[in-house]
Amino acid sequence: MKLFSKEQIYEGDKLTTERQNISSTDLMERAGTQIFNWMHARMQGAQVPIHVFCGIGNNGGDGLVLARHLVTHGYNVVCYIVNCSDKRSKDFLINYDRIKSVSNTWPNMLSCKEDLSEITIGGDDIIVDAVFGIGLNRPPNDWVKHLFQKFKVSKAFTLSIDIPSGLFTDRAVDDEDAVVYAGYTLSFQSPKLAFFLPGTQKFTVQWEVLDIGIDRDYLRETETEVELIAKHEVLPLYKPRQKFAHKGDFGHVMILGGSYGKIGAVNLASRSALSSGAGLVTVYIPTCGYHSMQTAVPEVMVITDEHETHISNINFDIQPTVIGVGVGLGTSEDTVKTFAAFLKKNTIPLVIDADGINILSRNKTLLNLLPEQTVLTPHLKELERIIGTWSDDFEMLEKVKAFSEKYNVIVLIKGAHSITVNKNKMYINTTGNPGMATAGSGDVLTGMISGLIAQGYTPLAATIFAVYLHGKSADISLEDYGYQSLIASHIIEKIGEAYIDLFKQPEQPKEETQQKQ
Template identity: 75%
Template structure:
């Protein structure tokens, strides 16, 4: 799913009115009617007090259309105009007159905190104050209104985006933002729904199709894409009947040190479980017995070092190499890593201490093959690109770093983001149970295994992150958040593959709710 920028959304609206020969007011009616249909389907005429707070721009116009539709259908509606400016949009004014023609209970105009209504926990709040057009912090009294929403504990529904959030820059005052239980976003989710600092302002979100011009939606390139099953399914490479292990590549996992051989075992197992034909673990001598006994499917090459890698040399020709897991940063290991990069031509996935060494010796970055994949956790990323002040600056720094060095960078998190130059791919699978030792090692193995099978590095990263998270989601059903461990993710990787082809459960047929457009 494409995630459109604010500017692209405005252009989509403009082209839709032009190509469909409708007015902006008619497009607003269509969009807000979708909000009404969503509420009407769930409320079924319930007389819960609904407080609709409308700004004086187009988001407020959406709120006025919604209020009118709810009134017509007999709901218990109170409408308020949050009068934060003297400027009104044309479509707001048109719908302000329409609601006054619909009911004698005209909207209450709020100019300060003195007029705030009482709101109770069992009420419903609809936030239609700002929308995506916000370009400056709200007035203090408007921020106080948003705090009143939060204090009321009433269910809060935001239209398009929680008011107070910007689409393209960080939060300035967290007390001046609506905390929404649910956000109904027009045509496309917003990037801020997925960033750690801003995702907390909506617990859930849903996209409503408001009929934006289809050619525009399909032909417009976006910097950001949301990755779900339907986006990764076309990436999948099926196997032929007469395939053999040599067709699916040979993975070499390099890493481990005394006490951290398990990281290599996890990465090697996940590489093989991802579909690689062969896996070799390259480890210091202290790990030989444990790898051979715990993972008999792997081949093993031992380094000259006893407790840490000191001289990376091998006589195999790996299709892809994953390096860094559990490797440590001993002086000999750093020297061995540097020498390895000088002669390596295989595709690389770099994790953990490989990234930390790169951060210490940034001149080594120029020795990485094009489109190498790096998978840092937040602190490793900070060591590599420097500190950032907010999530937007972090994204800009990562994009610049990726472009400068032609690298694929995975920003790990609740919604892991794969970045390649200007493009960003936001993952939708995974859960908090993955915050456990070894989870990153498993991911390194999966991505390396996919590259070995012939997936392009970017596709392998996008697909691998999805499979990693989906495996954890499946394992969660048996283990829960607290008891989920990295090995469980490997064990359910096959189920994640099978899920790609599982048909969705048929939905119960719902009666259409008027007025539906």
């Protein structure tokens, strides 16, 4: 799913009105009606007090359309106008007149000076937030801030239209108290980037996209900087196997890493590379790991370094398809020197994780030696070491894009919504859960990305696909283990089921199934 920028959304609205020969007021009516339909399907006429707070721009106009339909369908509605400016949009004014024609009481006009204690909102009520939309370009004033805090303190269920008011689409907020904390957000045509970033996702517990009929050609043809990755997006990436295929068709992964006490990281990465479909896997480890690897993973071949406890001289006579390097590697002086020497002569595609990234962050000239489209898989602290600090998530993304462009590498920012960055393009993953916050989870992912590259996936496709499968495997594992007991090995065990799930059809509702029978 594409995530459209604020400017692209405005352009889509404009083209839709032109190509469908409708007015902007008609498009607003369509949007507000969709929100009403969503609420009406769930409330079925329930007489819960509904407080609709509208700004004086187009987001407020959407709220007025909703309020009018709620009134005409007999709901218990109180509508407020947050009137802090004299700059009212044309479509807001049209819908202001329309709601006055059907309402017994005009919307309550709030001049942003009133005593907020006079507005009574119960904990069992519903608040609809239609104060500000995506066009907000400055923090709300103090009175509006106090209004938003009143929403929060009330404990009422809060539904935001398009985006929680006070939240920006393209930058961080200055004051978190000046943002609506929504229980649910109905976002027009596509979700917003802020819904997926650590610093701003807190402002909506859940979100859902409402289709308001934006021109299909525009949606299909417009390239966006951000894409949301789910099953629909990864299924076309899948490479089926032919009947007469053999292991040589699916590449040879080398996992290069390990040190005394950290051979388990190599174990996990090599097992996940095999379970992802690599034809052959060889590990390059210090001598101390030889017996444990041969015993624990009999499918994997082992080459040992001359040193007992750490990698000190990278030297092998095989030709792997891809090398996953860094898991459990350590950062001893010997290891750093041999890693630098290895990079100077290496031409094989790389996936670099953990201590491989830490070595690069301390020796940044080595970044110039990386093959094109090398995949780096840092968690946030490792990312900070390699690109420097940032003030907010939006600045972080800009710095990662610049880093990716400069070195022509793919950067996977691991997190609740892992983000794959390839120059100016970002891919946000939708699978995964908090149970993945466990030792070794990243090692598994390194092996999976390496395993997919070995099979002929491009580094970008392999990263996007592996991140999806990694999260999906963990989601499937929850059924058996829950969040607390999930460990990295469980993720590997479910990779096969994650592949199978790609081709499962969604279950039909029981009512529909019974009707067909």
